[in-house]
Amino acid sequence: MKPVKTLLSEQDMPKQWYNIQADLPTPLAPPYHPATMQIVTPEQMNVIFPMSLIEQEMSDKRWWEIPDEVLQILALWRPTPLQRAYNLEKALGTPAKIYFKNESVSPAGSHKPNTSVPQAYYNKKEGIKRIATETGAGQWGSAMSLATNMFGIECTVYMVRVSYDQKPYRKSMINTWGAEIFASPSTQTESGRKILAEDPDSPGSLGLAISEAVEDAAGRADTNYALGSVLNHVCMHQTIIGEEALRQFKAIGEKPDVVIGCIGGGSNFAGIAFPFLREKMAGMDVRVLAIEPASCPTVTKGVYAYDYGDMAHMAPIVMMHTLGHTFMPPSIHAGGLRYHGMAPTVSRVVEDGLVEARAITQLECFESGVLFARTEGIIPAPESTHAIRGAVEEALIAKEEGKEKTILFNLSGHGHFDMSSYDAYFAGKLHNYRYPQELVDEALKHLPKVG
Numbered sequence: 450m451k452p453v454k455t456l457l458s459e460q461d462m463p464k465q466w467y468n469i470q471a472d473l474p475t476p477l478a479p480p481y482h483p484a485t486m487q488i489v490t491p492e493q494m495n496v497i498f499p500m501s502l503i504e505q506e507m508s509d510k511r512w513w514e515i516p517d518e519v520l521q522i523l524a525l526w527r528p529t530p531l532q533r534a535y536n537l538e539k540a541l542g543t544p545a546k547i548y549f550k551n552e553s554v555s556p557a558g559s560h561k562p563n564t565s566v567p568q569a570y571y572n573k574k575e576g577i578k579r580i581a582t583e584t585g586a587g588q589w590g591s592a593m594s595l596a597t598n599m600f601g602i603e604c605t606v607y608m609v610r611v612s613y614d615q616k617p618y619r620k621s622m623i624n625t626w627g628a629e630i631f632a633s634p635s636t637q638t639e640s641g642r643k644i645l646a647e648d649p650d651s652p653g654s655l656g657l658a659i660s661e662a663v664e665d666a667a668g669r670a671d672t673n674y675a676l677g678s679v680l681n682h683v684c685m686h687q688t689i690i691g692e693e694a695l696r697q698f699k700a701i702g703e704k705p706d707v708v709i710g711c712i713g714g715g716s717n718f719a720g721i722a723f724p725f726l727r728e729k730m731a732g733m734d735v736r737v738l739a740i741e742p743a744s745c746p747t748v749t750k751g752v753y754a755y756d757y758g759d760m761a762h763m764a765p766i767v768m769m770h771t772l773g774h775t776f777m778p779p780s781i782h783a784g785g786l787r788y789h790g791m792a793p794t795v796s797r798v799v800e801d802g803l804v805e806a807r808a809i810t811q812l813e814c815f816e817s818g819v820l821f822a823r824t825e826g827i828i829p830a831p832e833s834t835h836a837i838r839g840a841v842e843e844a845l846i847a848k849e850e851g852k853e854k855t856i857l858f859n860l861s862g863h864g865h866f867d868m869s870s871y872d873a874y875f876a877g878k879l880h881n882y883r884y885p886q887e888l889v890d891e892a893l894k895h896l897p898k899v900g
């Protein structure tokens with residue numbers, strides 16, 4: 450039998466996170482305060498974030514120790530397997546080897562607990578009793594409620610209305626882990642009530658749900674806010690994925706030629722890619738590829754500019770690829786990829802030419818996702834089908850060129866709560882949609898003028 454999984458022992462689990470800010474060819478531009486339009490100070494961020502996370506956010510220290518209490522919880526499902534997709538390779542008739550890092554094995558079903566656990570830990574340590582957060586497709590709300598429950602703090606989740614209706618069992622999961630949840634826009638906050646007054650049937654957006662959660666957290670001293678993607682410390686917590694993968698490739702004496710991840714806010718991609726980018730900057734011959742949906746083409750069609758992180762101008766203004774914070778995305782099924790911005794670190798490495806970006810339409814993604822389910826057995830999250838499609842395209846290029854190639858992609862999560870999306874796909878109800886340039890141009894008129 451050929452080995453399918455490369456496992457690491459708990460003892461060999463990485464004990465440090467990697468901070469790419471230490472090695473960026475161009476340093477990050479500073480974030481600005483949405484009200485004062487001045488550079489944000491750590492004290493201002495402390496209204497909604499604990500000091501230890503702010504320190505991680507703003508530091509260029511290369512390695513950060515993972516606290517033992519955090520490792521102890523991560524070890525419930527980590528290290529995750531590195532798997533070889535033999536059956537997928539065979540179905541494609543490709544000479545390429547396809548490996549994937551299986552982040553779907555976490556209790557919440559995605560990579561997101563890699564950061565919700567440390568975020569809950571640091572908040573608890575600094576005396577915080579409650580977390581307010583948003584969730585798009587429901588993965589982050591699940592991950593945060595799992596983590597807050599483990600550390601004995603409360604959690605309130607604002608879930609984008611369209612996903613709340615599409616994925617009712619995410620709500621059940623969040624309730625099971627002891628958190629409360631509201632569909633966003635909600636009547637709980639000023640930001641939510643304002644949108645509901647304009648449009649009672651608003652499907653909501655991630656930008657709006659963020660506004661609700663930030664408003665909630667800013668209004669209560671015992672409550673902090675937590676974000677599941679985009680921020681530097683979130684991307685750093687995810688690097689445990691790539692650090693494990695480096696160790697696993699070393700164990701089998703191989704090296705990937707291309708590393709692939711899907712990008713919504715950029716965190717799972719950062720997680721698998723940043724450790725390989727460090728090696729690339731040190732001379733490793735490896736391509737790094739980010740895949741986004743054509744319906745929300747933040748990197749390939751947006752601009753690299755300062756923009757608000759949310760609709761209501763409550764989150765900091767950051768330098769990133771953006772479609773404009775007024776972006777109301779179409780109700781596509783890869784809900785976790787519907788964000789107008791991109792992680793500043795991911796945007797930076799794209800700008801510096803270290804990472805290629807590609808936009809793919811959803812029918813191609815679902816086609817490859819279904820092929821993956823039928824060959825490898827795992828039903829992928831709609832978000833993850835973008836990474837799978839990227840890997841399939843690379844494998845088909847290898848076939849055309851008759852060349853061997855080793856491909857690694859991150860399977861960011863499973864799709865067990867997203868079956869309505871698969872139903873829609875099988876019923877022929879999904880259509881390809883490319884976000885029009887005119888709408889991008891219109892939204893870009895509203896960018897803040899700072900920096």
Ligand SMILES: *Cc1c(COP(=O)(O)O)cnc(C)c1O
Pocket residue numbers: 558559560561588589677678679711712713714715716717718785786830832833861862863
């Ligand atoms: C949230 C999510 C994503 C997108 O978020 P990133 O920050 O870009 O990783 C991708 N896949 C899954 C399964 C998710 O839950």
